[in-house]
Ligand SMILES: Nc1ncnc2c1ncn2[C@@H]1O[C@H](COP(=O)(O)OP(=O)(O)OP(=O)(O)O)[C@@H](O)[C@H]1O
């Protein structure tokens with residue numbers, strides 16, 4: 001059953017076109033992540049799903065029902081706003097209770113729900129405070145609490161964790177994941193955080209300039225990015241884009257990479273459609289962790305410019321084919337700046353892009 | 363090192379006082395000095411000219427036995443309640459309606475705000491013509507054929523104070539609207555959105571969430587309107603002149619006619635003191651609570 005379907009939705013404010021034909025379809029119980037750079041229209045899309053703004057054209061269906069003409073309160077949704085949107089003159093308890101009061105939930109049940117939500121979000125001690133007396137992270141948790149006090153068909157979270165400190169963020173992330181596993185409610189979740197996107201999402205929609213660049217599972221997005229933008233946007237540090245020429249050697253199509261020594265030919269095995277492109281320029285996309293330090297004759301010898309130890313891994317900055325390249329290697333395999341390091345590429349995982357269209361070709 | 367510092371400190375300390383001194387002095391004499399003088403006069407038997415012989419509370423006794431004074435007080439009660447309540451209600455309603463992203467909002471706002479640019483004398487005169495049975499609304503209706511239509515509040519001593527209310531509302535509601543519109547614009551849009559998702563109706567959103575958040579605006583507006591109401595003088599003078607008879611007198615017009623046209627300076631001074639006490643009764647608690655809030659952070 002389709003929990004949420006967005007069909008050809010566009011949104012314009014006067015002459016500015018914010019959303020340009022959005023199509024999304026998710027099943028009940030799925031966790032959809034919306035990611036994209038600031039200003040790409042994520043919040044606008046959330047508002048349209050919630051019914052707070054109407055689309056210029058297109059259709060929104062929630063639980064197989066077209067809701068274009070349905071008021072927000074009748075869409076059976078709960079939303080956490082990017083700016084918290086707490087009611088300023090009410091204390092935390094009243095903030096959480098307001099929706100239940102409006103819906104006529106009995107007092108005893110209200111108190112039960114408030115207690116449950118407050119415990120889960122660790123805001124028990126804040127219940128009698130006004131929003132103005134809370135920190136950003138505490139406000140964000142209250143905003144979450146207000147949404148969790150309902151049991152809707154669809155949760156809409158607009159960057160709910162962006163203001164929390166690292167530790168609380170991880171805790172809340174796990175909490176949200178457990179919540180989702182327990183309730184099995186469909187969730188649409190906006191975030192800037194790669195890790196949140198990868199760990200929470202069943203589906204990820206990567207947006208840019210009001211267009212969905214790619215819509216797929218986290219694995220799809222990470223391993224088979226549709227274009228240069230998606231490849232560069234997801235993953236941290238981001239994918240290396242190495243400009244190359246497609247060449248044919250000994251009947252095999254491949255690219256040549258140059259570190260500090262003579263260029264090395266790297267064969268790209270069994271990929272469809274490469275033969276026709278021999279001689280053309282391509283961009284080889286390699287994620288930092290797809291390099292390994294290995295002293296074999298096939299290794300590409302690179303000069304280490306900077307090292308960045310992050311704890312479990314060390315980032316090696318060097319230069320390949322004239323552009324900066326980052327490799328994520330084991331700290332014990334790393335060597336200091338100025339030295340050289342033999343790097344071996346996991347060819348199967350590397351991807352190729354057309355520099356003109358920026359689309360992935362293989 | 364010590365000497366130039368001391369010089370600098372001297373100028374620093376005295377220059378502001380020097381600059382402020384003239385206005386401080388003028389305020390002291392012309393405001394508080396005259397209040398004190400007026401206060402003293404209210405305890406004398408002054409008639410046309412001041413008389414400085416202490417007479418105790420005779421003027422206050424005369425004031426409280428004066429029927430015209432009580433008419434003025436009662437009128438002030440009617441006027442203040444209807445004027446303040448009405449201007450708040452109309453102003454808030456207009457502001458909320460205008461806040462719904464209507465087209466041509468700028469023009470509408472200017473139209474509503476325009477009466478505030480007129481002086482109360484102009485407002486009073488204009489409404490005097492409009493409400494005059496022989497000239498204005500009633501005549502218009504008669505000319506249109508509604509001969510049974512009567513609207514004679516201006517010349518009806520039971521109703522004349524309500525014409526003052528009408529003109530006052532016309533003048534001040536737009537101003538209240540502007541204050542509240544500014545306040546409404548300061549409210550985060552997503553709060554309203556959140557409340558919509560919570561299922562609250564628009565009236566409930568405004569009543570339970572937005573207006574409570576605008577409490578400071580409500581208070582300042584109440585303060586401004588009540589002091590306009592208490593010192594209302596020019597509007598009555600231009601519109602009804604306190605008449606018919608003294609049926610639309612307010613304390614301010616009462617004070618004026620006693621002190622300046624009827625040679626009852628002492629009585630006028632006593633009524634002025636009563637007005638001062640009323641204003642103080644409103645302003646002092648307000649100032650007190652505001653100042654205390656400042657101290658507490
Ligand atoms: N009412 C409006 N009128 C005109 N333009 C608007 C309006 N609301 C939003 N926009 C524009 O739409 C674009 C998308 O805004 P939106 O809030 O959806 O971005 P976002 O993806 O949520 O960004 P962020 O990650 O910073 O929250 C922005 O360029 C914004 O300026």
Ligand SMILES: [Mg+2]
Nearest residue numbers: 042043082158
């Ligand atoms: Mg946003």
